[in-house]
Amino acid sequence: MTTLPLAPDPKLYNDDLAPVPHDRRPWNWLNLATIWMGMVHNIVVYEAAAGLMALGFSAVECLEVVAVAYAVLFIAMCLNAVSGTRYGLPFCVLIRSAFGPVGAQLPVLLRGFCAIFWFSVQAYAASQAVDAIMMTVWPAWQTLSITWLGMTMHGWCALALIWALHGWIMNHGIQSIGRFELVAGPLVIIMGAGAALWGLSVGHGIGPLFALPSHLHGWAFAGTFAGGVTGIMGMWASFAVNVPDLSRFVRSQRDQIIGQFIGLPVTALIFTPMAIVTTSATVIVFGHAIWNPVDLLLALNNTTVTLLGGATIVIATLSVNVVANIMPACYDLINLMPRRLDFHRSAYLVLILGLAFMPWLWFTQATSVFALLNIISGLLGPVTGVMLADYFVRRRQLLSLPDLYRRDGLYEGLYGWGVAAILAFIIGGFLAVIGAFVPTLALLNKLSWFVGCGVSFTLYLVFSQSGSIDKRRLLPNVPRVRHEQGNM
Template identity: 40%
Template structure:
């Protein structure tokens, strides 16, 4: 059900919103089932996802175990995305506006900034990963490119790599040239192209291995259920951690949905179905490298370099690099652009936020972040542990506290239902802090490492129940009463020396 555009006072729009943060008008909600499906095709079919899935094979999971890990993770992700995307589709509002209902009008900036910072880091990492394929394609078409600059380096990267990164980074500007509508058209064009590469890889894998059976009968290092269970759960949590930002981001896209049914069906077709198909092909190709080269290669760029047809490699590398732009824009560029617009709505529009985000990504020096694979997986778990509690609070607030009914006018009001105490809802921050602390403590206390391995699950579940508990034990009243209560509590603690 679409919600009509509310009428706001001019000063309210200036202080808490701008055109990009207001609910999307019904005539602008044009995303159909196929648009959401193709969005996920673009998000999944890229170089970093291949490396993640191939990495699971390298870590010792059997091909069938990897497929089950991805299938279970994708189903959990689909459930969380559908739940958190409901409000975006119903009310036409993006994440930083939706999160005001739980964290408060001003408090919403905290999770929005956390999401934005992480997204900017991933924007740089994904741009560098895509530029590696771009670099290979250019070098194959122009061999002299590899020798540009000689031994000159900049922060550990040579001139060819740096030029490839900057050129690839620049291509992102074309995708959002005309906002979300141009993104919709771009992903519809590029997503199917990746399947050309996947079909080619699958054919090569089957031919190299001598059939399907030798690929999928390979065994991993976990031979018993007892050996497998905890690494398996940790791997599922790690995969979810990779996409945890999108669980928060999804209202940024579902707000353009033609109907609730379109976003739910589109994400079903695009996520679990596409992810499983992509995993089967990736596992087959990675397993085939074991047969062909004696050890598994989890990097698709390295795999492509084993072929002896430069033109084929160049075309495949270009397709994969372009597909990486799609995932980067959807997962890591749209969200911080909205977050910055929400932080300074008077001065920053979505388009301005987009430019600021792009420039900020340059300063992450992503090739340094990518030097240690272990550090990347650690970062993924930290992301899941930090963002999981935010998703838990949002889902609890929308479904359990609000019963899917929001006061759309008060979301843009300084004196409305979501002002809480001076613009902050302390209950959401307590729930988030508690969930994140328990989820991440294992990263610093070796004896609790088991908690860290399932950080996303812990963060979501704990914050979900803690938030509901605080909202029911100390429910918000009108703003003045809440301010008086908290001020009295503060004064009482000061008098008792607490």
């Protein structure tokens, strides 16, 4: 492990937050690509094609929206991953250079809340799949019909199984996540390809959905296109912030770029047509489109297909939940209490907190849940903008490792608060979400991620260069510490 030149503050440091040295970074481009494959292949992304077509796009235009969204995501992810790969640091530590050691808790808490909530919702969705599948292959399962806290006993059993699977994977540590994704990512795409081949066979071609024309033209098309791109990016806005949590374990910048290119835009452009072709087949077989893969398995009523498909859905959910939600939430919790929490303890705490959200009750108000999560995701665009501006422009890709783990150092700001970052975040976040509440500003809502990221990027540089309040101006005797790359 990298030795820090100065004694770190125990409130800001433990072994899980320390820089990962190069000789302890096991992931190459293939590991990262399969991790992203596992995350891109999930029920939410599968159903996103339905949402786009419901807006009036043709199948080809859906692919264009997906291509633009994932191209922008790829650029944002790669840029924000650079610092993680260079220094081996997680998001919750890197963010201190802009927001300060105390102010950093604001975006960390926001990201942590979003991660645990998404984990809870997606894990419950997977438990519903398990519940439905068990009722198909074992009819006696549904006799466990006693209701407790708003859920049947067979629902509780399915939920317990899903929670236990998440705990089992997390109990084996970071390295096991890489090995799990190495299998899970390709397995999900193989099963998706099998479903697409079934669709091509049943439909004798690409199917009726590809034959549907576009219903959008002119400005209506442009506005809806922008909203579609923003909507897809909203699903990944939280991960654009904490991608260093993954890239810190990657051997080189080349590996992280190649891995993310294959895992993000390439995989998305392969997976989306699979979803459309498979759904086209349901129009022919059942007379209407079935976009939910669980509903499709139940409609097919084939035990073998149900078992294989159900297992794939569960694996896909585990893939996205472990890497995109539990792992970043663990680092966020460790950052709050580094003296009491390590990775394993925080993983169990995430499982408990996720259960405390009682997602089965929230599912009765699905519109409210996703409206809340979309607002939170919109607020994370400004965090991305601040991080990129701070690292690439203000710091010129040079960070002082010792100062990231101490108070009264280079990143102290005003009593631990990075005022420029906080102001840029508040203003950018306000503009990103105001369109959701003020109809006349609806255009801002359609471009919320871009507005929040762009405004915060610009304002942070303006505020940080305009003599904004800095504790160093109040404490002139505190020496400036030279930027260091560290012994990586």
